[in-house]
Amino acid sequence: MPTFVYMTRCDGCGECVDICPSDIMHIDKTLRRAYNIEPSMCWECYSCVKACPHHAIDVRGYADFAPLGHSVRVIRDEEKGTIAWRIKFRNGKKDMELLAPITTKPWGSATPDLAKVPAPSKEMRDSQLLFNEPKYIRMDDGGLHTLKSNGLEIKEGVQY
Amino acid sequence: MLLTNHFAELSAVISPSIMQGYIILMVLLVMGGTILDMIHKKSAKYFFENAKKAQKSATRSVGGGEKVAIATAVLVNEVLTSGEFSNPRRRLSHLLTMWGTIIFIVTTVIMIFAYPTTATPTPAIVPQLWHIGALMLAVGGYWFWFAIRVDVSAEGLSWFRFERADLFILSLLATSTFALIWSYMGGGVNVYFVLFILSSTVLFGGVYFSKFAHMFFKPAAAFQKRVTVADGSREGLPPDYDLTDPEVQRKFPDIPTYMGKNPPNMGLCIKAERAKHY
Numbered sequence: 418m419p420t421f422v423y424m425t426r427c428d429g430c431g432e433c434v435d436i437c438p439s440d441i442m443h444i445d446k447t448l449r450r451a452y453n454i455e456p457s458m459c460w461e462c463y464s465c466v467k468a469c470p471h472h473a474i475d476v477r478g479y480a481d482f483a484p485l486g487h488s489v490r491v492i493r494d495e496e497k498g499t500i501a502w503r504i505k506f507r508n509g510k511k512d513m514e515l516l517a518p519i520t521t522k523p524w525g526s527a528t529p530d531l532a533k534v535p536a537p538s539k540e541m542r543d544s545q546l547l548f549n550e551p552k553y554i555r556m557d558d559g560g561l562h563t564l565k566s567n568g569l570e571i572k573e574g575v576q577y
Numbered sequence: 578m579l580l581t582n583h584f585a586e587l588s589a590v591i592s593p594s595i596m597q598g599y600i601i602l603m604v605l606l607v608m609g610g611t612i613l614d615m616i617h618k619k620s621a622k623y624f625f626e627n628a629k630k631a632q633k634s635a636t637r638s639v640g641g642g643e644k645v646a647i648a649t650a651v652l653v654n655e656v657l658t659s660g661e662f663s664n665p666r667r668r669l670s671h672l673l674t675m676w677g678t679i680i681f682i683v684t685t686v687i688m689i690f691a692y693p694t695t696a697t698p699t700p701a702i703v704p705q706l707w708h709i710g711a712l713m714l715a716v717g718g719y720w721f722w723f724a725i726r727v728d729v730s731a732e733g734l735s736w737f738r739f740e741r742a743d744l745f746i747l748s749l750l751a752t753s754t755f756a757l758i759w760s761y762m763g764g765g766v767n768v769y770f771v772l773f774i775l776s777s778t779v780l781f782g783g784v785y786f787s788k789f790a791h792m793f794f795k796p797a798a799a800f801q802k803r804v805t806v807a808d809g810s811r812e813g814l815p816p817d818y819d820l821t822d823p824e825v826q827r828k829f830p831d832i833p834t835y836m837g838k839n840p841p842n843m844g845l846c847i848k849a850e851r852a853k854h855y
Contacts, residue, residue, distance in 0.1 A: 425623070425627075425798075426812075428661065428662070429727050430662070430663070430664055430667065430727065430731075431727035431730055431731025431732070432664075432731075432852075434727070434731035434732060435731050435851075435852030436847065436852060443732065444727050444728060444731065444732055446740050446742070447740065447741060447742060448742065449727065449728075449740075449742045449788075464847070467846075467847060468847060468848075470663035471661075472812070472814055488813045490812075490813045490814045490815065491815070492814060492815055495843060495844070495845060495846035495847065495848065496842050496843055496844065496845070496846075497818075497820055497840070497842075497843065498836065498840060498843035499818070499820065499832070499836075501815035501816070501818060502815060503813060503814060503815040503816075505813060509633070509634070514815055514816070515815075515829075516815070516818055516825070516828075516829040516831075516832065517829070517831050517832075518831060518832060518835045518836050518840075520843055521835050521836055522843075523841060523842070523843045523844045524843055524844040524845070524846040524849070525844065525849075569834070
């Protein structure tokens with residue numbers, strides 16, 4: 418579901434232009450407001466949604482997602498580490514909310530400091546294993562982690 | 578130079594009533610341009626329709642006292658201190674330009690109407706403020722034009738690429754620049770005075786084509802935005818969830834399952850560092 422801009426909410430700050438990995442968020446030459454120049458090329462990463470300080474960028478839901486005339490509004494809150502959705506149908510009665518985590522650790526805390534890691538030995542270079550294997554695939558603490566080993570289970574049906 | 582009321586000196590050549598008439602004409606042009614702009618863009622109609630739509634999805638009603646508190650917050654945060662800008666550079670530049678423009682225009686009006694000739698000596702503070710206002714406007718405006726403007730900072734375009742949207746800032750800059758040069762050259766009728774009058778006529782006469790009118794409808798939009806937060810309609814946005822609230826955790830079990838019952842602050846992420854491409 419590609420993004421679009423509410424021009425009345427946008428103040429033309431350019432944050433979305435800076436962040437868009439697909440380089441499709443640009444500034445309208447007459448109105449100096451942002452717009453998605455090519456929605457079919459949108460990766461739907463919602464970086465622009467997260468970067469917009471005015472919540473001026475929204476999502477255009479596909480027709481198989483919700484009947485036309487709906488509103489899909491989203492807040493990606495980086496400090497809370499969650500993404501919150503609100504989907505309202507055009508009849509105004511169906512109003513759904515969804516909240517899901519987008520990170521479980523503080524941003525950047527799981528990034529290895531490679532400058533402090535000692536250079537690999539000859540034995541490590543000749544090995545079939547990649548950097549930090551098997552530690553990073555967690556085979557050294559009781560095999561692969563699965564839903565079952567973590568006490569989780571898939572629930573049937575669509576979860577709202 | 579800084580202590581002289583150049584308009585009073587100018588009264589020897591141009592009658593004060595002509596100068597006062599010019600000011601009144603500019604006020605009328607601004608009013609006319611703003612009304613035409615509202616009719617053309619249908620901004621007032623859109624604004625009230627949008628407010629009515631938001632009221633329909635409100636979860637609570639906002640009382641008169643609360644509306645006064647919201648209006649005060651808008652006045653302090655959005656109107657007086659440009660709080661709607663999240664980028665501190667844009668905010669500072671806007672503050673300099675806005676307050677520079679206000680000081681410059683108000684002192685011009687005071688000098689032309691209250692001290693029109695050299696017979697009524699002007700207090701030194703008025704021309705000083707006139708120069709300070711013009712300087713603030715020039716500093717904030719040129720900073721915006723060369724470094725902060727979205728075309729330059731985000732789009733990576735050259736600063737000398739003009740669009741119709743630039744009419745407002747360019748006429749503002751020309752007005753302050755030619756006013757300062759005119760004052761530096763000692764006032765009187767010269768080429769800089771003609772350019773000063775020409776650029777200010779474009780500034781006030783071009784309201785319909787420029788974004789001058791934003792100063793009238795932006796406060797109304799900021800007020801409406803705060804009302805939507807207070808009445809719970811939130812412009813259709815999801816609620817501001819408290820992740821530690823047991824009710825939220827019951828409704829969205831993924832939160833306690835993957836983030837724990839008391840999730841930490843995850844940090845600024847993309848807001849920790851500004852993008853710098855160009």
